[in-house]
Amino acid sequence: xxxxxxxxxxxxxxxxxxxxxxxxxxxxxxxxxxxxxxxxxxxxxxxxxxxxxxxxxxxxxxxxxxxxxxxxxxxxxxxxxxxxxxxxxxxxxxxxxxxxxxxxxxxxxxxxxxxxxxxxxxxxxxxxxxxxxxxxxxxxxxxxxxxxxxxxxxxxxxxxxxxxxxxxxxxxxxxxxxxxxxxxxxxxxxxxxxxxxxxxxxxxxxxxxxxxxxxxxxxxxxxxxxxxxxxxxxxxxxxxxxxxxxxxxxxxxxxxxxxxxxxxxxxxxxxxxxxxxxxxxxxxxxxxxxxxxxxxxxxxxxxxxxxxxxxxxxxxxxxxxxxxxxxxxxxxxxxxxxxxxxxxxxxxxxxxxxxxxxxxxxxxxxxxxxxxxxxxxxxxxxxxxxxxxxxxxxxxxxxxxxxxxxxxxxxxxxxxxxxxxxxxxxxxxxxxxxxxxxxxxxxxxxxxxxxxxxxxxxxxxxxxxxxxxxxxxxxxxxxxxxxxxx
Amino acid sequence: xxxxxxxxxxxxxxxxxxxxxxxxxxxxxxxxxxxxxxxxxxxxxxxxxxxxxxxxxxxxxxxxxxxxxxxxxxxxxxxxxxxxxxxxxxxxxxx
Numbered sequence: 001x002x003x004x005x006x007x008x009x010x011x012x013x014x015x016x017x018x019x020x021x022x023x024x025x026x027x028x029x030x031x032x033x034x035x036x037x038x039x040x041x042x043x044x045x046x047x048x049x050x051x052x053x054x055x056x057x058x059x060x061x062x063x064x065x066x067x068x069x070x071x072x073x074x075x076x077x078x079x080x081x082x083x084x085x086x087x088x089x090x091x092x093x094x095x096x097x098x099x100x101x102x103x104x105x106x107x108x109x110x111x112x113x114x115x116x117x118x119x120x121x122x123x124x125x126x127x128x129x130x131x132x133x134x135x136x137x138x139x140x141x142x143x144x145x146x147x148x149x150x151x152x153x154x155x156x157x158x159x160x161x162x163x164x165x166x167x168x169x170x171x172x173x174x175x176x177x178x179x180x181x182x183x184x185x186x187x188x189x190x191x192x193x194x195x196x197x198x199x200x201x202x203x204x205x206x207x208x209x210x211x212x213x214x215x216x217x218x219x220x221x222x223x224x225x226x227x228x229x230x231x232x233x234x235x236x237x238x239x240x241x242x243x244x245x246x247x248x249x250x251x252x253x254x255x256x257x258x259x260x261x262x263x264x265x266x267x268x269x270x271x272x273x274x275x276x277x278x279x280x281x282x283x284x285x286x287x288x289x290x291x292x293x294x295x296x297x298x299x300x301x302x303x304x305x306x307x308x309x310x311x312x313x314x315x316x317x318x319x320x321x322x323x324x325x326x327x328x329x330x331x332x333x334x335x336x337x338x339x340x341x342x343x344x345x346x347x348x349x350x351x352x353x354x355x356x357x358x359x360x361x362x363x364x365x366x367x368x369x370x371x372x373x374x375x376x377x378x379x380x381x382x383x384x385x386x387x388x389x390x391x392x393x394x395x396x397x398x399x400x401x402x403x404x405x406x407x408x409x410x411x412x413x414x415x416x417x418x419x420x421x422x423x424x425x426x427x428x429x430x431x432x433x434x435x436x437x438x439x440x441x442x443x444x445x446x447x448x449x450x451x452x453x454x455x456x457x458x459x460x461x462x463x464x465x466x467x468x469x470x471x472x473x474x475x476x477x478x479x480x481x482x483x484x485x486x
Numbered sequence: 487x488x489x490x491x492x493x494x495x496x497x498x499x500x501x502x503x504x505x506x507x508x509x510x511x512x513x514x515x516x517x518x519x520x521x522x523x524x525x526x527x528x529x530x531x532x533x534x535x536x537x538x539x540x541x542x543x544x545x546x547x548x549x550x551x552x553x554x555x556x557x558x559x560x561x562x563x564x565x566x567x568x569x570x571x572x573x574x575x576x577x578x579x580x581x
Binding site: 053356 | 501516525539540542544546559568578579
């Protein structure tokens, strides 16, 4: 049962094949069995999960039928959860217990979902391998010597090992899509503004977006239905009508125009990954879609522009961690200045400090135009590239990552790590919805296919992903060591 | 633009971070590499391009000027390292 999708579990719960308490206990047992190997969860909420599950069963007995009622989920530890620790993968917040729920968390609670716990992540979501977490790296279920990707690595590994039915993530430059690709699962980064950021610890405010990490496109649609929509507590949350994201899943792809960006199939792409993605594109051709070569001429500048914009915003957002109101404070400060500096230097890890430094430098007097303003101009060019492409095509498809999951400790050079997100980062700069779905294996490791749609076209994106999953079984594949009953 | 140890000290001060002498060389080197990546932007002429600060072409929503937050001082101060009588305590600032 634990390997089933949310859609399937929802059916099983409504038929009475299983209760939410039984299902929740099954996942808690899985977590108990495998978390010491994977390190996917940083907090497990056994007691409150079973209470929520019993409440869900009672609500169902009273006639309630929400699709997520009684479905066990995990939240990335970046979402504030009332009364339960929210660490953001950092020593800075190792003891932080928020006095409120993030909007995303409230919405899942309102839908009757059961929270199993909080998942591990790169510190403050800064990383592409989950190795910057203060709580140690997450292991990839496909090969525990390899990284799960990042920053939502805990959520991705938890889904891939069936430790939960659905999970949340956040994506600032690829943090949902790249771990989804590395772990062989489905991940969606919605359009900027589609989901409220309230209560989601900020990294880069003009780029961060929450989204579903799950086992199928259909599940992503069910989750998005619960997550999306206007929230007056987040002034950047878009006032755009929420659709039923399951409504278009079964639309035909006959005549669909798929853009294939030349820049995403160029130097640097592993031949095995390219082959898997090209074969996946063949599936779309059989479904009646048309493949059209397109150009995203400024894509190669996306990583450069991102590493100005994201650190600049991060340096401002993380200035709130001063050791005064919450979070880590150093021992025996000499004076106020010493307290600020040592609390921040001892509380933050190396990568976070590096990005704060880069962002501070880019915003400092004399460099603002050369860095921050320049990056914003490049951002415009990147957005224009996508606008032009969507005049020609309905969707853009390529690889999510240039290669499959790499080994732990293999990338010690920050710049090499940054280039991991070469295919995903431009989507955040442009604010578009993007998705990664499993598209095959290369040397026994999952390959992710990256789909991008125009602003707020999540229904189209999910339709195109769902049709692929109706015609392939890659999303059902599990690492042998984590198959049920193994 | 060369990024040297003096710059590291200046930026660390602005960011209220302490970089020890032992770390300075490595931090300088890493940031120099990151700036080299960033500087690839300079290869494109953007004189005629307007900056894009935000992906959504939207204006800020306005709301009525009503009080929407309740006073949760005591609850919020439970998170603080040191408080006294509703005040946050920090090391002595004025002699």
